[in-house]
Amino acid sequence: MKRIKHGVPQPFQTEAPSAWISRLVMAQRLDSVGELFNFIELSNKGDIDRLLVDKKMASLRHRCHLPKSSFDAHERLMQGVARCKVDPTKLMLMTASGKACFKFCPHCLADPNRQFMPIEWRFAQWCYCPAHHCLMMDSCPNCHAPIEHPVHVESSPAAQRGYAGLRRCLQCSELLCSDALIRDCSRGWDAIQGLERSIVDNGRALIAALHEGSFVVGGRSYTLDYLRVVVKWGLLPSALRYRGCIDDRIVGGAASRSSSAP
Ligand SMILES: [Zn+2]
Numbered sequence: 284m285k286r287i288k289h290g291v292p293q294p295f296q297t298e299a300p301s302a303w304i305s306r307l308v309m310a311q312r313l314d315s316v317g318e319l320f321n322f323i324e325l326s327n328k329g330d331i332d333r334l335l336v337d338k339k340m341a342s343l344r345h346r347c348h349l350p351k352s353s354f355d356a357h358e359r360l361m362q363g364v365a366r367c368k369v370d371p372t373k374l375m376l377m378t379a380s381g382k383a384c385f386k387f388c389p390h391c392l393a394d395p396n397r398q399f400m401p402i403e404w405r406f407a408q409w410c411y412c413p414a415h416h417c418l419m420m421d422s423c424p425n426c427h428a429p430i431e432h433p434v435h436v437e438s439s440p441a442a443q444r445g446y447a448g449l450r451r452c453l454q455c456s457e458l459l460c461s462d463a464l465i466r467d468c469s470r471g472w473d474a475i476q477g478l479e480r481s482i483v484d485n486g487r488a489l490i491a492a493l494h495e496g497s498f499v500v501g502g503r504s505y506t507l508d509y510l511r512v513v514v515k516w517g518l519l520p521s522a523l524r525y526r527g528c529i530d531d532r533i534v535g536g537a538a539s540r541s542s543s544a545p
């Protein structure tokens with residue numbers, strides 16, 4: 284690959300670069316993700332979203348002819364992650380090799396105007412979709428494969444079976460936005476109350492704090508350094524997952540047994 288062709292997908296305002304790269308590789312009809320990484324002179328190792336800030340992000344924008352404001356929301360969040368001094372593996376979902384993983388909202392993926400993966404979906408603490416009032420899912424409900432990016436969609440097992448796109452699990456091709464899944468995630472949110480809802484709210488506040496560079500507790504403003512203390516308090520909802528206590532309650536039986544905090 285010597286130059287970018289026409290048809291570069293425009294990034295959505297909150298899109299994660301790692302997932303956008305999957306869309307770009309598809310749009311440019313490349314044979315591999317590596318081909319694109321050679322072109323943008325970046326190593327396809329580790330967490331691409333955390334790497335793509337400052338000069339590297341500027342270089343990506345330049346090489347792909349993107350507006351200067353592209354991925355602004357992503358950059359602010361990643362700068363917050365770097366500044367807060369909390370171990371990134373406690374905040375962001377990734378594979379054992381450090382590759383980016385995502386939660387997802389089935390309802391969002393069903394919307395033809397929202398066919399992208401927002402950077403917030405990388406965060407373990409982002410448990411709830413405020414647009415649809417439902418819980419996020421952590422992995423494919425059928426085969427439990429994580430949702431990873433960037434990937435070469437066209438060579439995935441799902442694409443071999445005739446399905447290629449971000450709305451399906453790329454391993455087993457299960458639709459990630461079926462009516463049944465949307466219904467279950469909405470019921471999951473209805474099933475949690477009290478302290479659990481407060482912890483979910485704390486997770487959303489965490490993302491806002493990383494974005495803004497500060498946060499407020501009890502009317503007092505703190506810098507991001509103080510987040511380490513909040514993490515020690517255990518007030519972040521990384522353990523609150525759809526495929527866990529909430530799921531058990533939906534499918535029945537565990538509702539009466541499981542009333543403890545996540
Ligand atoms: Zn949603």
Ligand SMILES: [Zn+2]
Nearest residue numbers: 423426452455
């Ligand atoms: Zn699957």
